[in-house]
Amino acid sequence: MKRRSVALLLMLCALLAGCSSGTTPAEEPPEQSILLGFSQLGWESAWRLANSESIKEAAERAGVSLMYENAEQKQDRQIKAIRSFIAYQVDVIAFSPIVETGWDNVLQEAKDAGIPVLTTDRMVETGDESLYAGFIGSDFYQEGVAAGEFLIEKAEREGLSDLNIVELSGTLDSTPMLQRAEGFRDAIAGQENLHLIDSMSGDFLRPKGKECMKALLEKHARIDVLYSHNDAMTLGAIAAMEEVGLVPGRDVIIITVDGEQAAIDLLKQGSINCVIECKPQIGDMVMELAKKLAAGEEIPRCTYSEERVFTEFDADLDSIPPRGY
Numbered sequence: 012m013k014r015r016s017v018a019l020l021l022m023l024c025a026l027l028a029g030c031s032s033g034t035t036p037a038e039e040p041p042e043q044s045i046l047l048g049f050s051q052l053g054w055e056s057a058w059r060l061a062n063s064e065s066i067k068e069a070a071e072r073a074g075v076s077l078m079y080e081n082a083e084q085k086q087d088r089q090i091k092a093i094r095s096f097i098a099y100q101v102d103v104i105a106f107s108p109i110v111e112t113g114w115d116n117v118l119q120e121a122k123d124a125g126i127p128v129l130t131t132d133r134m135v136e137t138g139d140e141s142l143y144a145g146f147i148g149s150d151f152y153q154e155g156v157a158a159g160e161f162l163i164e165k166a167e168r169e170g171l172s173d174l175n176i177v178e179l180s181g182t183l184d185s186t187p188m189l190q191r192a193e194g195f196r197d198a199i200a201g202q203e204n205l206h207l208i209d210s211m212s213g214d215f216l217r218p219k220g221k222e223c224m225k226a227l228l229e230k231h232a233r234i235d236v237l238y239s240h241n242d243a244m245t246l247g248a249i250a251a252m253e254e255v256g257l258v259p260g261r262d263v264i265i266i267t268v269d270g271e272q273a274a275i276d277l278l279k280q281g282s283i284n285c286v287i288e289c290k291p292q293i294g295d296m297v298m299e300l301a302k303k304l305a306a307g308e309e310i311p312r313c314t315y316s317e318e319r320v321f322t323e324f325d326a327d328l329d330s331i332p333p334r335g336y
């Protein structure tokens with residue numbers, strides 16, 4: 012008799028537990044969908060295209076309604092897009108600023124409208140830090156340091172001295188351009204065998220990368236190293252080298268940033284010596300942070316992606332999974 016009542020009690024408990032395990036929607040309010048205004052800066056590289064895809068796919072996965080605008084490399088078009096998001100009263104604004112400066116007015120307008128702003132991929136420079144909530148993207152300074160460290164290791168391993176380095180930099184005044192340049196310079200400072208002899212901006216574009224490399228090759232009698240701020244410019248530069256009979260990766264040491272499939276393939280073939288990874292797939296993190304902001308929660312000022320460095324010295328280059336961009 013006692014055993015039967017215990018069994019009955021257990022059955023009752025199980026039933027009650029079943030009822031409270033999330034099957035009563037009345038107890039858990041459905042997650043509110045948010046409206047996110049996103050201003051992409053352009054389509055200058057495969058990295059950018061993958062970044063745009065990542066944002067769109069992640070919004071769908073997260074049930075976020077997305078207002079998406081592409082500014083085609085023009086800051087004034089980004090400002091216009093942000094103003095339209097404010098007029099539309101979106102819950103959160105996210106944007107990838109093409110350059111660091113010139114945002115204060117529009118950010119103030121967003122603040123006055125009570126709309127939190129997240130910068131993605133690139134940063135803004137402003138005297139008033141309260142004008143945006145936070146940043147999500149890569150640690151570009153560290154990428155520059157990694158590029159310098161690779162070169163130091165390469166020179167040491169192979170006993171190379173007096174290397175003439177040229178730099179192809181990205182869009183002037185953009186965060187990756189500024190920080191990749193600074194990190195690299197800091198890393199090689201004090202290395203007497205490494206000479207940074209010239210730097211030109213190829214605006215993160217493949218044709219400009221080719222044009223700049225051509226000009227650099229005409230100007231300098233000997234170039235031993237190319238440090239390029241993105242793969243698109245590197246691919247252009249390689250074409251310029253080949254046109255004058257140089258063998259990339261052998262006659263000129265090549266260090267590039269991003270990690271597009273094309274760059275990884277050239278690393279495997281020996282035409283590139285080092286690829287610093289920069290991840291464009293930050294969409295899921297953007298959605299997570301946007302939801303927090305919409306809910307009035309605090310977010311970290313800076314959220315960085317984890318990234319790798321691939322070099323000609325790695326034993327397992329063939330095991331690199333497909334890059335997806």
Ligand code: GYE
Nearest residue numbers: 055056058059187215241
């Ligand atoms: O490296 C480059 C691009 O901002 C990190 O922009 C991004 C850079 C990326 O177009 O390829």
